[in-house]
Amino acid sequence: MLSLVYLRENPTKAKEGLAKRNFSHPELIDQLLEIDQNRRALQTQLDEVLSKSNQLSNDIGILFKSGKKVEANNLKVETLNLKIVTKDLQEQIQKIEADLMSLRTQIPNIPEDIVPSGNNEDNNEEVFRTGLIPEFPQKALPHWELATKYNLIDFDLGSKITGAGFPVYKGKGAKLQRALIQYFLDKNIDAGYKEYQVPHLVNELSGFGTGQLPDKEGQMYHIKEDNLYLIPTAEVPLTNIYRNKLLSNKELPICMTGYTPCFRREAGSYGANVRGLNRLHQFDKVEIVRIERPDNSRDSLDGMVDHVKNILAELELPFRILKLCGGDLGFTSALTFDFEIYSAAQERWLEVSSVSTFNSFQAERLKIRYKDSEGKKALVHTLNGSSLAIPRVVAGLLENFQVKSGIKIPEALIAYTGFEMID
């Protein structure tokens, strides 16, 4: 959510920024500012009326104390009118504030200057690429065939128990998953992130805080009985740890990591791209979240990108980094770098991490603030990234490291898997 003060002072800049992400309703900004102005006028009126009745109440109290009952009762009559006016104004303000909020939640974050403009993923900018794309003597098998061949993952069993998109991992397949989770967590902890185990269900306020609600309402599994949502990412519970917090300067930055399963309804997804592990309703992910001072958030983002880079390099996977264009940017993000590993067998890039800064967009909703060195209060910046999402890394490992005799485990993982080969 964008701050009202910012929008009031920079309406043109805001519209220009939003144009970069093809925001189709720039007139909402004008509407919002108009409503805001009405709200302020009403607030002024209300404050004046309340001030009067406070004064009267005070006088009445004094009169009663000194036994002047008649005069007190006269004043009482006066307050009755004020009460009616107050009630009316309060109702108007309540309504206008609801309108304001609904408008504010429809306006996405403003992209950073360096975000390229563009409509869709074709306009994303590749900023880094590394690793050798393996060449195979025969045709390489896709991971879903390898998974069956080596008895690692059972998709049918998952459908039987739950439905499509809920795979069952078996034997070395299950161990590989667990090894990766552990490996990623260790990497993150070594880099200074504190590990958390968080709830996998969150309430409405948490969903609103990080921006999943109301924007992605239909993408989350919702338990109506208790009005709770299954988390689509650990970002939600992790960031909400600090909801409504006033932090001191020296507490920042806050670096958190956590492993959770992630649940996504993926309504509207279809086709070959959802095959195998490519798109699941439930998957495992290790997330990193940072809460930063505004002046440090860009450096911090670079640091997170480097961190994920190092992990992928250590896993010996070929990958590239994309700077997302305005049109491909998430609703809450101001700047996002996507990591994609190359899958030799599928001959396509698979997104395994998305690292973003939200600037103060989430902090505004979450009310996470800090006191700077001069004691002034300001909103923090929030950032997060996957470090990393498991299934597509598994897909990449299986497909890229297949050899005649099986699948080779990269050096860095062997200590975690306890085996060097899947065969």
Place this chain on the structure above:
RNA sequence: AGAGAGGUGGCCGAGUGGUUGAAGGCGCACGCUUGGAAAGCGUGUAUUCCGUUAUCGCGGAAUCGAGGGUUCGAAUCCCUUCCUCUCUGCCA
């Protein structure tokens, strides 16, 4: 799930209808003290909104879990709801 108790500032905690935005303490900041630190002493220390102002500031309003109600006036009384704790029940 049933019974009871409770939710007050960054934290602890007093406050049962009228200058209570809220005593006291802790913490924090600054100053004095000290060779330096600690202790001690002193001062200060909530947030949001509206208005005003070049700025410091000033004036007003709201906020004692949340929402509603009673009253001229509510942290204090009533209702609803959420949460926490204790006991009982159920259960990993």
